[in-house]
Amino acid sequence: QAVVTQEPSLTVSPGGTVTLTCGSSTGAVTSGHYPYWFQQKPGQAPRTLIYDTSNKHSWTPARFSGSLLGGKAALTLSGAQPEDEADYYCLLSYNSVRVFGGGTKLTVL
Amino acid sequence: EVQLVESGGGLVQPGGSLRLSCAASGFTFSSYWMHWVRQAPGKGLVWVSRINSDGNSKSYADSVKGRFTISRDNAKNTLYLQMNSLRAEDTAVYYCASSGDTGSWGQGTLVTVSS
Numbered sequence: 209q210a211v212v213t214q215e216p217s218l219t220v221s222p223g224g225t226v227t228l229t230c231g232s233s234t235g236a237v238t239s240g241h242y243p244y245w246f247q248q249k250p251g252q253a254p255r256t257l258i259y260d261t262s263n264k265h266s267w268t269p270a271r272f273s274g275s276l277l278g279g280k281a282a283l284t285l286s287g288a289q290p291e292d293e294a295d296y297y298c299l300l301s302y303n304s305v306r307v308f309g310g311g312t313k314l315t316v317l
Numbered sequence: 318e319v320q321l322v323e324s325g326g327g328l329v330q331p332g333g334s335l336r337l338s339c340a341a342s343g344f345t346f347s348s349y350w351m352h353w354v355r356q357a358p359g360k361g362l363v364w365v366s367r368i369n370s371d372g373n374s375k376s377y378a379d380s381v382k383g384r385f386t387i388s389r390d391n392a393k394n395t396l397y398l399q400m401n402s403l404r405a406e407d408t409a410v411y412y413c414a415s416s417g418d419t420g421s422w423g424q425g426t427l428v429t430v431s432s
Binding site: 295 | 352354361374376378379414416417418423425
């Protein structure tokens with residue numbers, strides 16, 4: 209089974225920009241992996257931010273964007289807010305199977 | 318408003334069975350693939366299973382293959398997860414989630430496998 213890798217933790221200053229990445233043990237991440245990004249705050253269910261690489265939901269703040277960058281899926285947060293402090297997970301599709309990354313704990317400090 | 322509500326969790330002994338349900342509303346359930354995802358206490362998200370819109374295609378994580386069965390009843394707008402031969406390591410909050418442009422999650426239901 210493929211392994212999906214994320215930075216365990218990142219810190220961003222309020223108003224700053226940070227990019228979270230999502231890599232695959234099988235090689236470059238492409239649009240064919242249909243990358244998803246989720247946000248989870250303590251004690252809450254996850255919330256989908258991005259689907260199919262870069263598509264946003266109506267509830268996704270405009271400061272979040274998804275892309276492919278250097279062979280990985282990327283989630284960029286531009287203009288971080290204190291409420292963005294959370295765990296972020298990516299999900300990749302491998303034919304019929306899906307695999308989550310281990311998550312990135314984002315601190316806004 | 319899209320809503321997913323899980324039920325059926327609880328305490329079960331190792332080797333036992335449990336069936337989880339996920340009631341969907343606010344969207345055309347029969348048009349969307351659905352997933353089960355779990356999260357052990359203090360751990361990350363783990364994908365468990367998915368089913369396509371008409372229920373004819375299913376896939377599973379290796380850790381549950383042969384023990385868990387995903388199904389759906391589009392007439393009842395309900396997703397199911399039948400869990401057999403449960404192990405301690407299956408202890409987790411189980412979430413159902415919808416795919417694509419619906420992108421919703423339920424609140425989760427806790428499954429505890431313990432003697």
